[in-house]
Amino acid sequence: MSVPLARLLITCPDAPGIVAAVSGFLRNHGANITALDQHSTDPEGGRFFLRAEFTTPHLDLGAGALEAAFARVVAEPFEMEWRILYASRRQRLALMVSKVDHALLEILWLWRRGELDAEIPLVVSNHDALREEVERFGVAFHHIPVTRETKPEAEAQTLALYEDAGIDLVVLARYMQILSPAFVGRYPQRILNIHHSFLPAFIGADPYRQAFERGVKVIGATAHYVTDDLDEGPILEQGVARVTHRQSVADLKRLGQTLERDVLARALRWHLEGRVLVHGNKTVVFA
Amino acid sequence: MSVPLARLLITCPDAPGIVAAVSGFLRNHGANITALDQHSTDPEGGRFFLRAEFTTPHLDLGAGALEAAFARVVAEPFEMEWRILYASRRQRLALMVSKVDHALLEILWLWRRGELDAEIPLVVSNHDALREEVERFGVAFHHIPVTRETKPEAEAQTLALYEDAGIDLVVLARYMQILSPAFVGRYPQRILNIHHSFLPAFIGADPYRQAFERGVKVIGATAHYVTDDLDEGPILEQGVARVTHRQSVADLKRLGQTLERDVLARALRWHLEGRVLVHGNKTVVFA
């Protein structure tokens, strides 16, 4: 990973010649493609997705000029939506949490080990319970209580913090408040949630109890982008674990913690590496 | 497995002394317990479940006398629901299928290899498509078409066949008709269905298409007992497989076949070995 990298992400109508155009462009400007994935929803007339990872040291243009050239020469003819993520520009995360700490701690712990390529300037919580844990990692902790009355104000305060901190991605690490459409609209496809069930099963509150009462033999956890519809956004990743009649609701919660931690960490890593493209209410994950 | 075996299945209110009473009774009558499982939904005042597997060659009483004694000495004081399954009395299965053959063939194939301890006297289908396949296994094939108008008659005809054949368990190996409450009521907890999704997700028709459209990253299959509520009966077993954005609906169907075959075979084996006890809308599986 010593060579500086960038990732080019593209979505466009499928058409002949896209790979040739993109790879030719990168080649001509001195980039070496180190990974390339593509997906077409339908070889005849579907939607096309591409992710290319390339080295940047020998580029013949600066980022601005390269992007301008790409827009003109490649992106416009193919009607691409696209962006380039430069690994040198680390994404900035805000974590949101209520009282349950396992998902939050997993992320902070991976981050401190250098296993998440991101900055984490701050944590926001509607409770003060995890302040000490968070500050121990050298991360600012903001306690912003939320009640029905104060919610608009609390969200405004939170968004102001994010604005100041230049937040790229919001991670709901078991944050038990529903965000308003206005809030969600500020971070489209950039709010990542971990839901403690195998969606679409057990939407809503207390999914482990729902799973217990239905008597399922497998439980799960789901990482998804937040949209205005609760628990209905595009799914990035899911994990499952077997259970039996012997497990109580408390056992399911305990077993589910491991799932939630793994699934959220995996999805977050994919997002940070630019491996996730959204297609309607679904994702293309070039893992 | 050369020693003749029987399985005693018990459900009753939890109370002190049940295991001592049951194991003492069996001991006193010459049975050797080769396996014993128990489960209590709540150590203080819950429901109690027990399965004991025991050898029968040295019993001091015949089956009738033994059961009468058990009823009087053990079952009545503890208010037990109970039954004894004798391995020497193989259960008799009816398989029901429509056109898709993988679940049916899996069962017939395991059965021919001697891996299912049961008799399979007949298969009933609302189509004639699989006659040749079924008859190749030496099993009678009955084509009983079902339309809205003929359904009551078709069910009556089917039940008459089952009555004649002494059927113990009905297995719906991808049978695409909904059975009437009257039919279901004749085989309570003795109609086993394989549903091609991870219930309670994707209840109803075409679950692989539903899964594709929701964009899940894991698909599943569920074996459950049929009740009057479609896809809502007690779950015996579930299996899952990972999928990605690359899989089409047809791919999910193909991948799901393997799940359906495995999950149904496992659940059926458990049922035949007397490992499944029903508790409300849930199961206790002593696997």
Next chain:
Amino acid sequence: MSVPLARLLITCPDAPGIVAAVSGFLRNHGANITALDQHSTDPEGGRFFLRAEFTTPHLDLGAGALEAAFARVVAEPFEMEWRILYASRRQRLALMVSKVDHALLEILWLWRRGELDAEIPLVVSNHDALREEVERFGVAFHHIPVTRETKPEAEAQTLALYEDAGIDLVVLARYMQILSPAFVGRYPQRILNIHHSFLPAFIGADPYRQAFERGVKVIGATAHYVTDDLDEGPILEQGVARVTHRQSVADLKRLGQTLERDVLARALRWHLEGRVLVHGNKTVVFA
């Protein structure tokens, strides 16, 4: 899948510009790339692997001329090893089996359903036990016994059959004889074996007994290409299942059957779709 397809498989030293050269070439000759995967063992000076799936209806050249042009324009400058598989030219399989039938039947059954894109002209066995099963599928069955003395002759007879039948791939579906180096050398990376353990654990005979005696909590199955070193060839796929102290050796064999069937079927499908490239003693699988 209605559009005729071909797959281009490439291995070469890593170098800048490969993707641009390959995709540009295909573009210029009227091919539309419908899937493209690449892998580099090391972005700086490693080995490069590429698989491109492309449509053939609008090619401006016939297969021979296209391949000649590709060799000259692209393959030689980059020192590529390469081949093109045309989906219209179905690969021809020979299956080899001893007495245990589950792996063989799985393949024949998938094949009859149209789920394996291949021809299966013949089965060779060192026992006559499965003749009826095989012939039922309309496949020729050749009983070629093998003893220490007759082995060279038996292999010669087998190879002659394969020569006549134009065999592309040999699948050992639980064939319990070791093939000679001479035999293996005739089908390099084209003999696929299913080994009934999680290699490299439990190499050699009776792996389920070995697993039982070691007391492992997970068993497995491995599909690999056969080389001169027993059970040491490149691994295509592995599958696993949990076990407990309750399972006997016979139980492990039974559970393992499902694994063996799944793993072999998956690996075979990948091979047939040109998804497997060999790198030393390892595989790159573009699944």
Next chain:
Amino acid sequence: MSVPLARLLITCPDAPGIVAAVSGFLRNHGANITALDQHSTDPEGGRFFLRAEFTTPHLDLGAGALEAAFARVVAEPFEMEWRILYASRRQRLALMVSKVDHALLEILWLWRRGELDAEIPLVVSNHDALREEVERFGVAFHHIPVTRETKPEAEAQTLALYEDAGIDLVVLARYMQILSPAFVGRYPQRILNIHHSFLPAFIGADPYRQAFERGVKVIGATAHYVTDDLDEGPILEQGVARVTHRQSVADLKRLGQTLERDVLARALRWHLEGRVLVHGNKTVVFA
């Protein structure tokens, strides 16, 4: 879990009447059995294993008298090896670690959340690197360096610490030193190790590199009791994860961390709850 519990663990030659004798004894002395598992290696003449969990508030005897009576009335006639673990007497753990922190932190973190029913008075390490981490949990950290020359002395020092602290179980949470037979002999079946491979594959050093070089498609982790033979002791639990050609050795290490944490935590919990009985070089796990 509010009712005080004890667990009775038994190993003996199989014989008729064991369950009746044990459950009758407990019943007669006022214990209510809340869980009972048994296993027989062979119904005719094998080895028998039993675990009974029972409530203690209504016992008619104190622990000493109860155990004396049990020994005389039940254990001696059946030639049992047995012990009773009282939940009120929490087991005391020593953790040993070198530099890699994930397995250690997982245990400390679960412990602080109250999810491990044990005391952890101390951590011993041959490096000083993790002192701050450990002390943050309020656990004593002892840095005891080990060289070839100082090993006997270091082990003696360690054993003295354990003696003083009344250690019941030693957990090697990625401790990279081999313990001497003398050390191991002091804690038979009471030293728990996490090995970072799917044993018996990849015994010894750097198993992730071994796995990478062999090209396996599944990696694993194994929790086992330490014996004099390196990585050959009785296995309690194993876990696995799929990998592809894309993963580097560093990726395998990272993915393996999650496995190691899960597998070790699960095995440790089972040990603490008295769910693990050793049978030769294998385990019976009443999970």
